[in-house]
Amino acid sequence: MSVSDPAPLDAADPLGPFRERFVIDHDLVAYLDGNSLGRLPRATLERLTAFVREEWGGRLIRGWSESWVELPVTVGDELGAALLGAAAGQTVIADSTSVNIFKLLHAAAGVRPDRDEIVIDATNFPTDRYLVETVARARGMTVRWLEPDLVDNVTTEVLTAALGDRTAVVLLSQVDYRSGTLLDVPALTEAVHAAGAVVIWDLCHSAGVVPITLDADEVDFAVGCTYKYVNAGPGAPAYVYVAARHLAAAEQPITGWWSAADLFAMSDTYEASPTIRRMLSGTPSVAGILAVQEGVRLIAEAGVEAIRTKSEQLTAFTIDLLDEAGLEIVTPRDAALRGSHVTVRHPDARAITERLVARRVVPDFREPDLIRLGLSPLTTSYAEVVAATRILVEEAAPIG
Numbered sequence: 001m002s003v004s005d006p007a008p009l010d011a012a013d014p015l016g017p018f019r020e021r022f023v024i025d026h027d028l029v030a031y032l033d034g035n036s037l038g039r040l041p042r043a044t045l046e047r048l049t050a051f052v053r054e055e056w057g058g059r060l061i062r063g064w065s066e067s068w069v070e071l072p073v074t075v076g077d078e079l080g081a082a083l084l085g086a087a088a089g090q091t092v093i094a095d096s097t098s099v100n101i102f103k104l105l106h107a108a109a110g111v112r113p114d115r116d117e118i119v120i121d122a123t124n125f126p127t128d129r130y131l132v133e134t135v136a137r138a139r140g141m142t143v144r145w146l147e148p149d150l151v152d153n154v155t156t157e158v159l160t161a162a163l164g165d166r167t168a169v170v171l172l173s174q175v176d177y178r179s180g181t182l183l184d185v186p187a188l189t190e191a192v193h194a195a196g197a198v199v200i201w202d203l204c205h206s207a208g209v210v211p212i213t214l215d216a217d218e219v220d221f222a223v224g225c226t227y228k229y230v231n232a233g234p235g236a237p238a239y240v241y242v243a244a245r246h247l248a249a250a251e252q253p254i255t256g257w258w259s260a261a262d263l264f265a266m267s268d269t270y271e272a273s274p275t276i277r278r279m280l281s282g283t284p285s286v287a288g289i290l291a292v293q294e295g296v297r298l299i300a301e302a303g304v305e306a307i308r309t310k311s312e313q314l315t316a317f318t319i320d321l322l323d324e325a326g327l328e329i330v331t332p333r334d335a336a337l338r339g340s341h342v343t344v345r346h347p348d349a350r351a352i353t354e355r356l357v358a359r360r361v362v363p364d365f366r367e368p369d370l371i372r373l374g375l376s377p378l379t380t381s382y383a384e385v386v387a388a389t390r391i392l393v394e395e396a397a398p399i400g
């Protein structure tokens with residue numbers, strides 16, 4: 001490998017100091033799975049400890065009226081502003097990504113009642129595909145599958161060929177969970193609108209690491225998780241975005257008391273909240289939302305543009321090292337076309353991943369033959385990448 005000393009790169013990295021803001025297990029040689037579960041911010045450790053002791057322990061039920069009840073919306077607004085390019089009142093923290101996709105598919109189909117097709121790509125994440133099938137079945141709709149190449153993924157050409165006057169909803173992921181391909185949100189959203197349909201963007205692998213401008217791009221609906229690049233912890237709640245222009249007509253199916261116009265009225269009949277609260281369902285996880293808030297604040301402090309710049313450099317650096325070793329890469333080589341993970345294809349991917357973990361290098365295995373290297377700019381150092389790729393190359397290409 002030509003790069004044997006990553007120290008100057010780490011020393012010159014403007015985001016380098018952020019690494020110390022996280023709990024770093026120095027026993028690990030490299031953690032390249034921040035795109036599945038981000039590291040724990042020290043501020044979150046302190047915040048949650050204080051919350052458990054003082055707020056839960058000290059305030060008990062009074063905590064709801066004192067501040068907790070507003071958290072889904074206030075932290076939603078914070079996340080929307082810092083990560084999504086969303087003006088206030090359109091983003092709320094709630095449930096899991098899967099549950100929110102279910103809600104949004106129904107809401108989106110409901111704003112195009114005269115149409116009966118949902119479009120999704122066969123490369124999309126399983127939860128997205130399964131839910132599209134379930135919602136289509138429940139509403140008597142048809143699923144139209146896109147079959148794109150994994151690396152090129154959903155281009156405007158591929159999408160446009162499938163759109164028509166029956167298309168109600170299109171569900172796409174901004175960054176493909178396997179190849180890392182970054183889709184063109186403005187162009188694809190425009191194509192969906194030109195066909196008279198609405199789009200739902202799944203931002204799980206992009207929010208916090210790719211600049212996103214939902215309002216400016218006139219996106220209709222979006223959803224994403226917070227435990228990857230937002231570093232909010234395992235099972236932390238997700239977020240939902242509904243463009244203000246759709247809010248009044250967006251009817252979601254899990255109409256719990258938290259989505260009602262008056263939470264504490266205990267009314268006989270259901271009336272949806274006129275605000276983004278209508279996307280809530282039941283009692284939210286306060287601890288989870290506080291962890292989201294800390295993660296969002298760290299990203300806001302670093303700046304998404306600076307994070308993106310390092311992400312492009314880290315992924316390019318990783319690709320160079322893998323290329324030198326002759327490994328097959330299934331991630332776009334143009335930095336503008338990829339998110340923040342780099343994926344290697346190898347017939348022994350599963351066994352190699354197990355050997356890497358045994359050597360304290362943590363990547364991610366994805367069926368059937370992919371090793372994902374997640375590069376999380378606030379925490380991943382160039383030293384980690386060099387150490388990890390050196391061990392990966394040893395394990396992937398045994399001598400003899």
Ligand SMILES: Cc1ncc(COP(=O)(O)O)c(C=O)c1O
Pocket residue numbers: 096097098099125127128173177202204205225238
């Ligand atoms: C692109 C994408 N969509 C949806 C999900 C599902 O999220 P959850 O399990 O939090 O519902 C994931 C999880 O990793 C994902 O990567």
